[in-house]
Amino acid sequence: MSFASEIIAWYCRNKRTLPWRDTSNPYIIWLSEIILQQTRVEQGLPYFQRFLENYPTVADFADASEASILRLWQGLGYYSRARNMHRAAKDVMEKHQGIFPIDYDSLIRLKGIGEYTAAAISSFSSNEARAVVDGNVFRVLARYFGISVPINSSEGKKIFYQVANELIDKDQAGLYNQAIMEFGALQCAPSRPNCAICPLQLDCYARKNDAVGLLPKKTKKKKSRDRYFNYLVITDQERILMNKRGPKDIWENLYEFPLLETDAPTDVQKLLTDPSFLELMEGPVQLTELSRPKKHILSHQNIYAVFYKLDSPINHKKNSSWNYVIKKDLDTLAKPKLIFTFLKDYFNKL
Ligand code: SF4
Incomplete structure (x- = not known):
């Protein structure tokens, strides 16, 4: 089995049931993706539910006041994300006739949507073959392929994106992207990955070379x-x-x-x-x-x-x-x- 097939097969057996899965609605995917950036699923879930209840459509989100959006966002941190979402929702109403885009090139032009989010929304909603590379994906790729270039360097980013885009299953890009993210979150977890029962263990560089705890690498952050x-x-x-x-x-x-x-x-x-x-x-x-x-x-x-x-x-x-x-x-x-x-x-x- 190929890398992608192994990951997808693992996903079908092990995935969590989450409310933003099994939908191709780009607005719902966008809400979940922005809320979940640097937020654990358990913490982000009630926020996602509250946002969707209060603003069931992108039109409702665009019509809301910034103060009420910030109030709902309270506690998540990174408040510029909430403000950017508001701007993006308004742009969807003004420039896309209220229809949330599903293609990468349109999505990346919306405020607050970067490469990762554009790839996630476009692949989950329209199966566009764009690889998502989040912290979970960096970790899986670094360990499996033994890539030691720091993931937060520009060279590292380039290499990881290249590898990720070569691996993507073009016929089921959305499914593959969800699968590798979930695999990183649950199976190839940051600490204590479950290598003993991992379907990739035989070919995994880190497993074979006792380097699981050493990968991925990061350059030091500047002092706070x-x-x-x-x-x-x-x-x-x-x-x-x-x-x-x-x-x-x-x-x-x-x-x-x-x-x-x-x-x-x-x-x-x-x-x-x-x-x-x-x-x-x-x-x-x-x-x-x-x-x-x-x-x-x-x-x-x-x-x-x-x-x-x-x-x-x-x-x-x-x-x-x-x-x-x-x-x-x-x-x-x-x-x-x-x-x-x-x-x-x-x-x-x-
Ligand atoms: S064997 Fe371990 S380190 Fe390698 S991919 Fe599987 S869980 Fe990750």
Whole structure:
């Protein structure tokens, strides 16, 4: 049996039943693919279901407000993906007469759709022979063929795409693509792959050369940047002061508390003498630390956040993105995970 036939046969015996499988609807495939990027299936599944319930068609998605899309997306991270989806849905309505494209060349022009997603949607919905290469596929190919070029280098990407496109079963491209991704997720898993019962074990380079734990290879990521966020929790009876984040930084258009970012860790005493803090105050200040620094890891940044309660008047008009929100309405706002986790804990304790 060929590599592709082995993988497909394995898939037919072992695949999980998932709601986005067994459909050729490109809109549903698109929803699932974007939601599942860097998200585990168990975590992504409820999001997929909520999105499909709220926006059953691409027209519904395009008509929705960005705020409601971000609110549904809350907790998944990478919020630019949700914004890009909104733009893509609008483009489908405006440039494709509301018909979600199924060909690679049209798909790749939509916002937020890269080579991987375009290949997935086109092959799953119209059987276009484009190989998908995600983390699972990189791993299977690297181990089986003994490819040691780093998967995150441009040379590696070129080689892996070439190999993947040579292997694809052109008559059943969608099935093959789903099969190799599932094979990587379940059988040739990152740690402890089940080599003993693997149908590819006899010809697998890594298995034969004791290199399973060494492949695939990656070049080192550049060091993450450390940032220090000091959040001011300011309440006024049933209202709480919130900041809507602006563009050109993480969490665009999401809500958080008024923020003072500092170059280094700080504390109550240092904050009380910080000129940018004092500038916001209207009178004598009382500040209480509500939490020890919480580390929040993003793809290229480490956020160290401390929450302080401010029992003093604050000149909130100094910042146009600050607005009081009634506490019971907080749930309707899209917030970064760091903020909604804090709020949940804070209100439970109050
Ligand atoms: S033998 Fe092991 S390493 Fe090789 S393809 Fe199978 S599961 Fe992966």
